[in-house]
Amino acid sequence: MKTTLTSRAPKSTPPSSYQRIYAATRKIPRGRVSTYGRIATLAGLGGHARQVGYAMHALPAGSMVPWHRVINAQGEISLRRRPGAELTQRMLLERERIRFSGRGRVDLARYGWPGKVRS
Numbered sequence: 001m002k003t004t005l006t007s008r009a010p011k012s013t014p015p016s017s018y019q020r021i022y023a024a025t026r027k028i029p030r031g032r033v034s035t036y037g038r039i040a041t042l043a044g045l046g047g048h049a050r051q052v053g054y055a056m057h058a059l060p061a062g063s064m065v066p067w068h069r070v071i072n073a074q075g076e077i078s079l080r081r082r083p084g085a086e087l088t089q090r091m092l093l094e095r096e097r098i099r100f101s102g103r104g105r106v107d108l109a110r111y112g113w114p115g116k117v118r119s
Contacts, residue, residue: 017043017045017048017051017055018055018058020043020044020045021039021040021043021045021051021052021055021056022055022059022065023043024039024042024043024115025039025056025065025066025067025069025070026064026065026066027042027115028066028069028070028113028115029113030066030096031096031097031098031111032069032098032111032112032113033069033070033071033075033093033098033106033108033111033112033113034069034070034071034112034113034114034115035049035070035071035072035073035108035112036049036050036052036053036070036071036072036073036078037049037052037073038112038113038114038115039052039070039115040052042115042116049073052070053078056070067089068088068089068092068093069093069096069113071106074105075105075106075107075108076104076105076106077089077090077104090104093106098111099111
């Protein structure tokens with residue numbers, strides 16, 4: 001019995017959750033910030049803010065994804081494993097004219113970027 005192979009067009013694979021997170025993060029304009037939770041929602045991963053943190057941690061050095069624009073829901077820079085990383089993030093945000101309060105918080109009402117959820 002002869003077996004014939006049929007040619008099928010490859011199915012397009014949906015973007016991975018990290019790819020969706022990075023795409024949402026790339027949309028944050030210069031001089032604005034978003035939260036881990038908001039990026040998760042924009043990426044279709046509502047309720048998975050921690051996964052956004054994992055994705056940011058997984059970025060290779062020199063990535064063009066503006067990871068520094070993602071902060072926590074309190075308007076603070078989240079602690080990092082690597083010493084000094086918080087200072088780097090703060091300096092990058094300050095270069096974009098984002099101001100911090102005396103308590104180290106960003107005013108989300110002023111600098112927060114709401115983004116738009118795809119329908």
